[in-house]
Amino acid sequence: MSKTSELETSFADGKILKRSNGGVGIVTFNNPEKRNAVSLDMWEGLGHALTELRDDANVRVVVLTGAGDKAFVSGADISQFEKNRHNAEASADYSRRSAAQRALLADYPKPTIACIRGFCLGGGLQIAMLADMRFAAEDSQFGIPAAKLGIAYGYDGLRNLVSLIGPSQARLLMYTGARIGSAEALRIGLVDRVMADDDLISATSEIAHTIANNAPLAVGAAKLTIAEVLKDESRRDMNAIKQAGIACMDSEDFREGRRAFMEKRKPLFKGR
Structure with missing residues (x-):
């Protein structure tokens, strides 16, 4: 998002990146080989990045985005499920370990924007819904495949989904596990703006800097x-x-x- 005013710093072995530019902090999910799927380490790295930007007096707005052009966040890293979410007890522990980061974003004192291109699924959509606003490229896809994985989606995630799109649309997404495109996401209120793929970054940056000023x-x-x-x-x-x-x-x-x-x-x- 244009030239940075400070060096980029990284967390979670480089899979979470943080930088700032003209009052705008930028957090990037940087796991493109797995379409930016989020691991537990990345959840914890996200918390570190958000905390540093929260405490930086020069940062007035935070933008969340994904590396590459394939995904914002494609969901949780399913390759970790066998180890971390193989049953109810393990899944509860996983949720506890990521709960602090979700709470931090939910109650973040500065404006937040999710800048979405490509896949925004499951836990990725949960992250996007916690932001104040969601801007999406025309080629983005949204969905919560919990029903296809045998997972019960949590209260907070469903509360946010229902508050954005209403109970009937939430049921349709949850019961089917289907993916929808950006136009449908805009129609039902899941995202706030849809932009041409090539315009997404610059348009999001312009809005973020307007807020920062x-x-x-x-x-x-x-x-x-x-x-x-x-x-x-x-x-x-x-x-x-x-x-x-x-x-x-x-x-x-x-x-x-x-x-x-x-x-x-x-x-x-x-x-x-």
């Missing part, structure tokens, strides 16, 4: 409030929403936004 406190307040709206009314933290609004109105960025508007120039936001 906006006021971080305002973007953060929107993210927090939308998350609270999606909760049951009894669980909503209205005080957190109020405090986020106060922080914005008392911020240097609010004053900078007003000055920039009056002076007819682009604002330079600092996140405070």
